[in-house]
Amino acid sequence: MITLSLNGNDLSIDADPAMPLLWVIRDIVQLQGTKFGCGQGVCGACTVHLDGIAIRSCITPVSAAKGKQITTIEGLQGSTEADEHPVQQAWIKNNVPQCGYCQSGQIMSASALLARNTSPTDDDITQAMSGNICRCGTYPKIRQAIHDAAKNLSSPASSKASMAPSTENFQSDLSS
Amino acid sequence: MNTTTSRRNFLKAAGLTGTGLAFSLPLSGCASNPQHHGNHNWHANAWLELTPDNRILFYLHRTEMGQGTMTGLTTLIAEELEVEPHHIVVKTSGVHTDYVNPLYGIQITGGSSSTATNWIPLRTVAATAREMLRNAAAKRWNVKPEAVQIQDGKAHYQKYSFTYGELVDIAKDLSVPSVTLKTPDQFKKIGKPSIRLDAPMKSKGTARFGIDSAPKGCLKASVVRCPVIGGTVESWDANNAFDMPGVKKIVAIPNGVAVIALSWWQAKEAAKKLTIKWNKPEFSKLSDASILEGYREALKNNNGKTARDDGDTTSAFDDSQQVIEAEYRVPYLAHATMEPMNCSVVLNSDHCEVWAPTQGPDLAAAAAEHASGLRRSQITINTTLMGGGFGRRLNQDFVEEAVYIAKESGLPIQLIWSREDDIQNDFYRPAAVAQLKGSINAQGQVDALYYKSASPNIMPYTFKEASAVVLPAWLPDGMVKAVGSLGPTVYGDLLLDETSVEGASDSPYDVENFEVRHVQHDPGLRVGFWRSVGHSYNGFFMESFIDELAHASNKDAYLFRLELLKNNIKMTQVLSTVADKGLWGKPLEDKNSGPRSQGIAVHYSFNSYVALLAEVSVHNTKVKVHKITCAVHCGQTINPDIVKAQMSGGIVFGLTQAMKGKISIKDGAVQETNFHNYELLRMNEVPEIEVYIIPSSDAPTGVGEPAVPVVAPAIANAIFAATGKRLRALPLTLGS
Ligand code: FES
Ligand code: FES
Numbered sequence: 001m002i003t004l005s006l007n008g009n010d011l012s013i014d015a016d017p018a019m020p021l022l023w024v025i026r027d028i029v030q031l032q033g034t035k036f037g038c039g040q041g042v043c044g045a046c047t048v049h050l051d052g053i054a055i056r057s058c059i060t061p062v063s064a065a066k067g068k069q070i071t072t073i074e075g076l077q078g079s080t081e082a083d084e085h086p087v088q089q090a091w092i093k094n095n096v097p098q099c100g101y102c103q104s105g106q107i108m109s110a111s112a113l114l115a116r117n118t119s120p121t122d123d124d125i126t127q128a129m130s131g132n133i134c135r136c137g138t139y140p141k142i143r144q145a146i147h148d149a150a151k152n153l154s155s156p157a158s159s160k161a162s163m164a165p166s167t168e169n170f171q172s173d174l175s176s
Numbered sequence: 177m178n179t180t181t182s183r184r185n186f187l188k189a190a191g192l193t194g195t196g197l198a199f200s201l202p203l204s205g206c207a208s209n210p211q212h213h214g215n216h217n218w219h220a221n222a223w224l225e226l227t228p229d230n231r232i233l234f235y236l237h238r239t240e241m242g243q244g245t246m247t248g249l250t251t252l253i254a255e256e257l258e259v260e261p262h263h264i265v266v267k268t269s270g271v272h273t274d275y276v277n278p279l280y281g282i283q284i285t286g287g288s289s290s291t292a293t294n295w296i297p298l299r300t301v302a303a304t305a306r307e308m309l310r311n312a313a314a315k316r317w318n319v320k321p322e323a324v325q326i327q328d329g330k331a332h333y334q335k336y337s338f339t340y341g342e343l344v345d346i347a348k349d350l351s352v353p354s355v356t357l358k359t360p361d362q363f364k365k366i367g368k369p370s371i372r373l374d375a376p377m378k379s380k381g382t383a384r385f386g387i388d389s390a391p392k393g394c395l396k397a398s399v400v401r402c403p404v405i406g407g408t409v410e411s412w413d414a415n416n417a418f419d420m421p422g423v424k425k426i427v428a429i430p431n432g433v434a435v436i437a438l439s440w441w442q443a444k445e446a447a448k449k450l451t452i453k454w455n456k457p458e459f460s461k462l463s464d465a466s467i468l469e470g471y472r473e474a475l476k477n478n479n480g481k482t483a484r485d486d487g488d489t490t491s492a493f494d495d496s497q498q499v500i501e502a503e504y505r506v507p508y509l510a511h512a513t514m515e516p517m518n519c520s521v522v523l524n525s526d527h528c529e530v531w532a533p534t535q536g537p538d539l540a541a542a543a544a545e546h547a548s549g550l551r552r553s554q555i556t557i558n559t560t561l562m563g564g565g566f567g568r569r570l571n572q573d574f575v576e577e578a579v580y581i582a583k584e585s586g587l588p589i590q591l592i593w594s595r596e597d598d599i600q601n602d603f604y605r606p607a608a609v610a611q612l613k614g615s616i617n618a619q620g621q622v623d624a625l626y627y628k629s630a631s632p633n634i635m636p637y638t639f640k641e642a643s644a645v646v647l648p649a650w651l652p653d654g655m656v657k658a659v660g661s662l663g664p665t666v667y668g669d670l671l672l673d674e675t676s677v678e679g680a681s682d683s684p685y686d687v688e689n690f691e692v693r694h695v696q697h698d699p700g701l702r703v704g705f706w707r708s709v710g711h712s713y714n715g716f717f718m719e720s721f722i723d724e725l726a727h728a729s730n731k732d733a734y735l736f737r738l739e740l741l742k743n744n745i746k747m748t749q750v751l752s753t754v755a756d757k758g759l760w761g762k763p764l765e766d767k768n769s770g771p772r773s774q775g776i777a778v779h780y781s782f783n784s785y786v787a788l789l790a791e792v793s794v795h796n797t798k799v800k801v802h803k804i805t806c807a808v809h810c811g812q813t814i815n816p817d818i819v820k821a822q823m824s825g826g827i828v829f830g831l832t833q834a835m836k837g838k839i840s841i842k843d844g845a846v847q848e849t850n851f852h853n854y855e856l857l858r859m860n861e862v863p864e865i866e867v868y869i870i871p872s873s874d875a876p877t878g879v880g881e882p883a884v885p886v887v888a889p890a891i892a893n894a895i896f897a898a899t900g901k902r903l904r905a906l907p908l909t910l911g912s
Contacts, residue, residue, distance in 0.1 A: 016421060016442075019439070019441055019442075020441060023439050023440060023441040026440075027396065027438070027439040027440060027441070028439065032381075032384075032387075032388040033380070033381020033382065034381070035385075035387070035514075035515070035563070036387065036516070036592070037514055037515075037516075037595065038595040038850050038851050039594055039595060039850075040595070040850050040851070040852065042850060042851045042852050043514070043595075043851050045514060072381070073380065073381030074380075074381050077380065084376075084379070084380065088379045088380060091375065091379040092371065092375045092376050092379050093371075095371060095372045095375050095817055095818070095821065096375070096379070097242075097372065097374065097375055097378035097379060098242030098243070098244070098821060098822075098825055099241050099242030099513075099514060099515070099561075099562060099563050099564045099565075100242065100374065100377075100378030100379075100383050100385075100561070100563070101385060101513075101514040101515045101563025101564060102514050102563075103378050103379060104381045107379060125859075126859050126860045127860075129859045130858045130859045130860040131858075132858075132859070133514070133851060133856050133858060134514070134828075135512060135513060135514045135564050135566075135829075135856055136242045136514070136564060136825045136828075137824060137825035137826070137827065137828025137829055137857070137862075138821070138825065139828065139857075139858075139859045139862040140824060140862065140865055141821065142859070143859070169262065169263075170262040170266075170373050170376065171265045171266075172246075172265065172266040172267070172373070172374075172377070173266075173267050173268060174240070174246075174266070174268060174374070174377070174383060174384055174560070174561050175377035175382045175383055175384060176382050176384050176388075
């Protein structure tokens with residue numbers, strides 16, 4: 001049994017200590033917002049936070065997460081549906097996603113960047129984000145959204161209302 | 177333009193007690209007898225449904241893979257129905273002949289066709305619903321329909337109003353009226369930027385892709401396949417794989433051995449223990465060099481088929497002042513969708529249910545039918561969101577594999593491919609070699625163009641899968657296979673495959689003597705549709721060669737094109753837009769990168785006109801792309817922000833092809849395995865990108881693919897401007 005702290009919850013998991021954290025999260029805990037893209041640490045689709053640091057969960061054995069706080073895309077936002085993380089708000093407002101498959105990883109990398117650097121330069125962004133591939137090529141919007149989120153983080157007063165998307169209660173069977 | 181649709185006769189409206197008002201419309205337009213839907217399966221072909229509890233349901237019959245079709249098509253409904261797009265509930269449709277793509281005769285999402293082919297039909301359905309609601313409200317208030325206002329999701333008369341839900345019961349007994357669609361000046365949503373409907377779910381991790389769609393209780397499967405595609409299992413030994421944790425079963429399927437375990441990682445780990453002997457196919461005798469040799473031989477020994485023959489090219493070359501000749505080539509490419517292939521299957525003796533990220537649900541049904549041995553009526557396909565498609569998911573090999581595994585094991589399974597599986601088992605963008613020849617007359621004008629290429633046709637591969645859908649379901653499986661196997665003969669020896677020459681045969685250049693020929697040459701690596709298909713390489717061939725001709729005749733590459741395109745208004749518009757906005761002839765110079773050089777290219781595909789200007793700098797052998805300026809003429813835009821995103825994404829895709837993309841073959845095996853050796857463009861390599869849309873109220877045309885073909889030639893032309901070196905092969909590399 002391995003005990004983990006995932007999105008603020010303590011869990012006991014029966015898993016091989018060598019099993020990558022990604023598959024523990026997806027197949028055992030069954031949180032599926034974290035994606036599998038390469039399994040080799042070279043695409044960033046599986047990015048999660050370990051004590052606030054962005055890591056590639058596909059090459060991180062679950063044993064390495066013991067005693068640390070794991071945050072996935074599901075744990076990034078506040079407790080209510082509408083309480084998105086500023087990065088998520090900026091993503092929605094800027095229509096960043098295309099297919100969306102890489103975006104959980106992109107958002108986890110971006111939020112880790114903003115947690116340590118609230119006004120990143122273009123170079124900072126390039127540095128922090130070049131481990132995340134987007135085959136759809138959403139890079140220019142990702143950059144724009146990170147700048148937007150940074151602005152909102154530094155002057156929170158202007159944030160929520162102006163960011164609220166007009167898709168509030170949109171429903172589809174393609175979302176869980 | 178007032179569009180009173182001629183298709184109103186095909187619109188079928190059905191009112192049903194206890195449920196709502198449902199509309200359907202065969203997209204193929206060939207059903208002539210409107211028929212009432214039976215109660216039990218009425219929604220099998222519904223497009224739009226209004227319910228008494230005031231919900232509006234849209235059955236999305238095209239698949240969302242990032243191109244924005246969910247938002248775009250929902251906006252068409254919202255516009256005519258006078259509601260906000262996000263108030264419409266989007267549900268995925270099933271498989272039905274009414275959803276068939278009219279361009280292809282099968283229910284596929286591809287060819288940049290979703291908006292263009294739904295532009296009139298979807299609005300007609302929504303406008304019909306609107307008018308029936310108006311008539312119903314008029315009846316309730318006992319006033320003339322003209323007195324009723326439809327606005328903000330309600331019917332209004334003076335100070336009174338009804339929700340749509342309150343009108344459904346009356347509306348469904350009314351006859352189906354003929355309708356007039358809105359004119360562009362009446363649009364409130366079409367053409368305006370708006371939020372993508374799928375942005376929130378894709379930013380919160382709640383969007384369900386194929387890989388997230390396995391029903392509860394599914395075990396995970398990983399397959400070991402022959403290193404050479406097409407190989408079959410001769411014999412295999414599980415060794416101690418059975419003893420590995422989590423392993424439930426190991427089964428052989430026609431093209432490999434599948435390990436089934438509780439978790440995918442366990443399946444993958446156990447699969448490493450297997451030893452398998454393969455029957456390798458013929459292709460295992462070939463490698464890169466011998467493949468290229470084969471192309472050249474094919475070009476030398478075959479005349480090929482005529483795709484275009486304007487004027488008299490032979491005598492023009494005989495009389496020519498100056499003849500320019502060149503050989504161009506491109507390698508095979510993989511799609512590398514971000515979400516690897518995967519498929520979930522629950523199979524029992526009389527039913528097979530499939531969850532698949534597929535661009536062709538009816539093709540998936542045919543594959544499942546074939547692999548399961550069940551009848552078409554016993555198959556259910558659930559189409560999921562897709563982590564990218566780019567044409568890869570038009571092939572259903574992963575569905576077939578998953579159904580085989582479920583059948584052999586008797587277990588509910590989810591098959592997931594590793595990235596290595598994905599890159600090494602693709603239906604590749606064909607490699608192609610082309611010979612180009614141009615003649616310049618005494619006035620420095622191009623008076624003849626000759627193009628001859630060799631490449632494998634895609635059609636034989638598609639034909640095999642599609643024949644099972646278009647042939648009647650009662651045909652025995654053996655017969656379907658027999659017809660499917662005709663593909664190579666029909667498209668190899670008898671017919672020209674348009675997708676091999678597109679972009680050359682329909683080139684917009686006004687050249688008096690213009691000949692295009694194609695030699696079908698298939699070394700044996702399977703091929704498929706890759707974002708922009710034949711255009712992806714013919715754009716590179718044509719636009720690089722046109723640049724060669726411009727330089728040979730000592731003309732400015734932009735003005736040279738302008739002259740040859742002067743009868744093509746739309747192409748002229750996009751070309752002069754990029755020259756203007758991208759400051760043609762005045763490249764920037766900056767402290768870090770030194771002087772920059774420019775290259776320009778145009779291309780027509782999917783009925784859209786695109787021009788692109790690239791600005792690069794070259795240091796020793798290193799090429800840096802600084803800026804891309806692109807213009808597109810694509811008719812009326814539904815959501816300009818999504819159009820720009822598609823163009824910009826296509827540019828990044830084209831940059832990857834230009835600077836990086838290459839699949840190499842050794843002894844028949846694909847050598848690339850993962851993103852470290854099949855690289856995709858990353859953020860540090862993305863230039864500044866500007867996209868301009870030419871305003872238009874013409875019917876919408878494609879935007880998902882048309883940006884791809886112009887990128888490589890514009891960059892190659894810029895590299896020529898910088899170095900004087902003409903690069904005639906992709907990916908573009910200097911100094912090797
Ligand atoms: S899946 Fe982990 S980096 Fe690609
Ligand atoms: S949005 Fe498709 S891979 Fe990034």
